[in-house]
Amino acid sequence: MGEFDLIETFFQRPRGVGPHRSVIGNGDDCAVIAPAAGMQLAVSTDTLVEGRHFLSTVSPARLGHKALAVNLSDLAACGAQPLAFTLALTLPRVDEAWLQGFAKGLFDLADEHDCELIGGDTTSGPLAIGITVMGEVPTGQALLRSAAQAGDDIWVSGFPGLARLALEAFRGSLHPALSGDAFEAARLAMERPDPRVALGVGLRGVANAAIDVSDGLLGDLGHVLRRSRVGAALCLDALPVSPWLAERTTELQLDCILAGGDDYELVFTAPPVQRAKVQALGASLGLVLSRIGRIEAEPGLRLWRGELDLWPDDPARQAVPNQWSSFDHFKVAP
Numbered sequence: 001m002g003e004f005d006l007i008e009t010f011f012q013r014p015r016g017v018g019p020h021r022s023v024i025g026n027g028d029d030c031a032v033i034a035p036a037a038g039m040q041l042a043v044s045t046d047t048l049v050e051g052r053h054f055l056s057t058v059s060p061a062r063l064g065h066k067a068l069a070v071n072l073s074d075l076a077a078c079g080a081q082p083l084a085f086t087l088a089l090t091l092p093r094v095d096e097a098w099l100q101g102f103a104k105g106l107f108d109l110a111d112e113h114d115c116e117l118i119g120g121d122t123t124s125g126p127l128a129i130g131i132t133v134m135g136e137v138p139t140g141q142a143l144l145r146s147a148a149q150a151g152d153d154i155w156v157s158g159f160p161g162l163a164r165l166a167l168e169a170f171r172g173s174l175h176p177a178l179s180g181d182a183f184e185a186a187r188l189a190m191e192r193p194d195p196r197v198a199l200g201v202g203l204r205g206v207a208n209a210a211i212d213v214s215d216g217l218l219g220d221l222g223h224v225l226r227r228s229r230v231g232a233a234l235c236l237d238a239l240p241v242s243p244w245l246a247e248r249t250t251e252l253q254l255d256c257i258l259a260g261g262d263d264y265e266l267v268f269t270a271p272p273v274q275r276a277k278v279q280a281l282g283a284s285l286g287l288v289l290s291r292i293g294r295i296e297a298e299p300g301l302r303l304w305r306g307e308l309d310l311w312p313d314d315p316a317r318q319a320v321p322n323q324w325s326s327f328d329h330f331k332v333a334p
Contacts, residue, residue: 003122006094010103011087011117031118033084039136041083044074050127054191055170060098062191063129064105069195070214071133072113073264076200077212079143080135082113087120088130113197141204143268148209148228150297152269155207155278155289157196159242160217161253162189164260168252182244193264199289202281203268210268216259218324221267222301231300234293235308236320259324269295 035041048054048067058066068085075082087106110117115133166186169178178186196212203210209228211220218234225232239257246253270278275291282289291308306317 006099006122009096010099011120031084031086033118033134035083035136038139040139040142042075042078042080042135042137042142043132044071044078045130045132046070046074047128047130057170058191059105060101061105061108064102064107065109065192066105067129067131068106068109068115068133069193070264071131072109072115072195072197073193073212073214073266075133075135076195076197077143077210077266078135078137079141079200079204079207079210080137081201082115082197083134083136084116084118085110085131085133087117088132089120089122090125090128090130091122092125092127113195138204143200143203143207143210144227145209145211145224146227148224148230148269148295149271150230150295151271152208152295153272153275153278153291154221154232154234154267154269154293154295155291156213156217156240156265156267157199157282157287157289158263158265159240159245159288160213160263160265161245161256161260162186162242163193163262164256165245165248165252166190167260167262168256174248178244182247185242185244190262193262195264196266196287198285199266199281199287202285203266203270203278206274206277206281207268207270210266213263213265213267214261216261216324217263217267218258218301218322219261224267224269225295225299225301228295229299231296231298231302232293233296233302233304233311235311236303236305238290238292238308240288240290240292255324 048070050056054063054066071085072082162185166189168174169183169186200210209224211224213220221232236254241253241257245256278289301322303320303322304311304317305320306314311317
């Protein structure tokens, strides 16, 4: 099977199958898309490389899902509704069974979010998947890293840390090892993350700033602090801990939650007057949203144990030194 046969067999969808928003879609030198009136185009790109971003043991369907999910997560962090995406696929060989599974995982998630494949490229080489995703957001309503304000609450969605727990299980470093149910839950979080698109859209006009957790909660929050030129106080006792992670030592819990990465949850800031709206949004989505700290004018990140609502006047509070670092693509993963 040659390059163009591969594209036509696995990635060329007939009209009537899946979303078709583009003026001119897959098959020309360029796709042509037109955002709706009053909307701005949000664009992001991510590359997944075997051995760096995913294990060779992952099923092709889950890999197809994750490849698109990590890109949709970027749209979610900006409050953008998915519109379309391109796929650049580098394959060591043509494996039709693998491609069938990969395409199914990819298109199942694309259809769930009404997101159209409008073009891309295929070539031969070490397995790598590059996706560029496009979304639309009403003019002036995009959530940005640079808009956090002193006094904002800091929130996080879901239960960060499960993907890192799965990685440690694969490394064989957990004692005792994860049970069957715990392993499957952690593995699912790592291999098939759920992009928080509905949350991001719902946060328009409610949150000030947002970012998705791809490289670790502290590291990604740090990007918000730097871009917004503010600081933060984070309460470690307010962090959400999944039941599977709660069985582990406190040290491992914090390592996974604060520096694990690969979670694709959203960290966002919102004024305290928006707490009821944030909580109502979480309830409507069936999603746990946890308030974990607040933005401060003083630069830097301060970690402490104690009562979140008593900061900074809690007499029992304990300062905790920051010993965690985030994932870096050009360094060994934590």
